Amino acid sequence: xxxxxxxxxxxxxxxxxxALVTGGPVPPGFRSAPWEAARAALLRKRAGEVARHxxxxxxxxxxxxxxxxxxxxxxxxxxxGLRDGWDFARHLRDRAQLPTLxxxxxxxxxxxxxxxxxxxxxPRRFPALGRAAGAVAVGFAGRVRLLRAAPRPPAP
Amino acid sequence: MWWWRGRVRRVxxxxxxxxxxxxxxxxxxxxxxxxxxxxxxxxxxxxxxxxESIPPTGPLPPGLDTLRDDGVVVVPHGVRLSLGxxxxxxxxxxxxxxxxxxxxxxxxxxEHVAFVRAGGLEAxxxxxxxxxxxxxxxxxxxVRRTQADLPVxxxxxxxxxxxxxxxxxxxxxxxxxxxxxxxxxLLLLDLANVYANARNRGTDPVALLDRLPLDRIxxxxxxxxxxxxxxxxxxxxxxxPSAVLDLVGELCARRSRPxxxxxxxxxxxxxxxxxxxxxxxxxxxxxxxxx
Numbered sequence: 312x313x314x315x316x317x318x319x320x321x322x323x324x325x326x327x328x329x330a331l332v333t334g335g336p337v338p339p340g341f342r343s344a345p346w347e348a349a350r351a352a353l354l355r356k357r358a359g360e361v362a363r364h365x366x367x368x369x370x371x372x373x374x375x376x377x378x379x380x381x382x383x384x385x386x387x388x389x390x391x392g393l394r395d396g397w398d399f400a401r402h403l404r405d406r407a408q409l410p411t412l413x414x415x416x417x418x419x420x421x422x423x424x425x426x427x428x429x430x431x432x433x434p435r436r437f438p439a440l441g442r443a444a445g446a447v448a449v450g451f452a453g454r455v456r457l458l459r460a461a462p463r464p465p466a467p
Numbered sequence: 468m469w470w471w472r473g474r475v476r477r478v479x480x481x482x483x484x485x486x487x488x489x490x491x492x493x494x495x496x497x498x499x500x501x502x503x504x505x506x507x508x509x510x511x512x513x514x515x516x517x518x519e520s521i522p523p524t525g526p527l528p529p530g531l532d533t534l535r536d537d538g539v540v541v542v543p544h545g546v547r548l549s550l551g552x553x554x555x556x557x558x559x560x561x562x563x564x565x566x567x568x569x570x571x572x573x574x575x576x577x578e579h580v581a582f583v584r585a586g587g588l589e590a591x592x593x594x595x596x597x598x599x600x601x602x603x604x605x606x607x608x609x610v611r612r613t614q615a616d617l618p619v620x621x622x623x624x625x626x627x628x629x630x631x632x633x634x635x636x637x638x639x640x641x642x643x644x645x646x647x648x649x650x651x652x653l654l655l656l657d658l659a660n661v662y663a664n665a666r667n668r669g670t671d672p673v674a675l676l677d678r679l680p681l682d683r684i685x686x687x688x689x690x691x692x693x694x695x696x697x698x699x700x701x702x703x704x705x706x707x708p709s710a711v712l713d714l715v716g717e718l719c720a721r722r723s724r725p726x727x728x729x730x731x732x733x734x735x736x737x738x739x740x741x742x743x744x745x746x747x748x749x750x751x752x753x754x755x756x757x758x
Contacts, residue, residue, distance in 0.1 A: 316601035325585040326586075341633055342630065356591070
């Protein structure tokens with residue numbers, strides 16, 4: 312097999328991954344049912360990985376966690392569980408859809424880490440406050456304390 | 468006909484000793500969530516740990532260091548090298564795997580016949596290769612690059628895949644055999660993957676066993692899975708199906724007592740259920756019970 316075989320393989324692998332993680336159409340020649348099953352399984356697995364990094368966010372959404380995360384993630388390539396969860400939590404915050412447990416968790420993360428939305432989050436070197444949807448946390452020397460929990464919805 | 472020579476050699480070489488890896492009996496995939504359970508298994512001789520989870524410096528995960536110091540063999544199992552990628556395997560990932568070997572004292576490592584990234588995007592999952600000669604060449608090149616730095620043998624694991632590429636030139640057995648022959652790598656045979664692929668493709672898993680180079684097996688994976696949406700998913704979070712246990716029996720009828728390793732990656736059941744699965748594996752393969 313010549314170099315063109317390797318080039319062809321690289322292009323086809325790249326096209327396949329792009330279609331799989333950005334919600335693109337099924338690549339030519341692939342059977343759609345197995346493809347869709349693989350994409351759904353990949354998104355569920357990703358939801359599980361993000362839930363390990365963001366257990367309170369996932370718990371706060373309960374039964375809505377998997378459908379809401381996978382719907383958000385279907386057209387967004389993964390940046391790893393930590394960043395995916397951070398991005399998703401900010402997305403929910405901006406739409407006033409962040410559950411209270413998720414707000415507490417996001418505030419704690421914002422207090423201890425500096426994340427620009429594009430590169431790997433870094434630990435903050437100086438004490439800082441993190442806020443999210445009414446929750447306030449303070450981070451210092453790698454530790455974090457929740458100063459104020461997000462307001463809980465009134466009991467029904 | 469270089470590929471045919473390998474076959475003849477393997478057939479005539481049937482009297483060769485089986486692969487010597489230091490692995491024996493029944494093992495389990497070490498995960499932080501079940502570290503306590505694993506630490507209490509009295510007969511345990513080997514575990515596998517996700518290679519990328521072994522820190523290059525600083526303390527090993529608590530519990531893993533104790534196992535290693537107690538003489539339990541720890542096998543680093545890589546999931547992010549992307550050996551089947553058309554792009555060359557990343558040198559720092561290989562260096563990290565070498566470091567994992569040094570830190571665990573492992574007699575071998577394992578990775579997958581798969582790719583996990585391409586064109587700068589991470590798939591976040593092991594993806595199947597087209598079974599073409601170009602993919603064989605790319606995988607062989609990456610395995611050789613990795614072997615050049617590794618101080619121990621590498622075993623390659625064929626994956627479970629829900630979809631296939633449309634233009635395969637080789638069938639699964641021929642594809643794997645070519646890669647193993649050209650690299651001299653060992654085989655990590657995952658019977659749950661064999662079962663899942665056969666069930667989803669409508670093929671016979673035992674027929675595949677008969678065509679794989681079973682004398683190259685370093686060890687064997689088994690895991691649970693579940694049916695969903697018309698497909699069998701190799702989830703590692705469900706109980707071990709009896710059909711996979713049956714495949715252990717079929718394998719052991721063809722190759723005496725392969726080392727078996729149970730993979731469980733989440734939704735951990737009560738300890739008694741995991742012990743029952745480990746005991747069933749020991750019984751099926753004629754291994755000592757480790758629980």
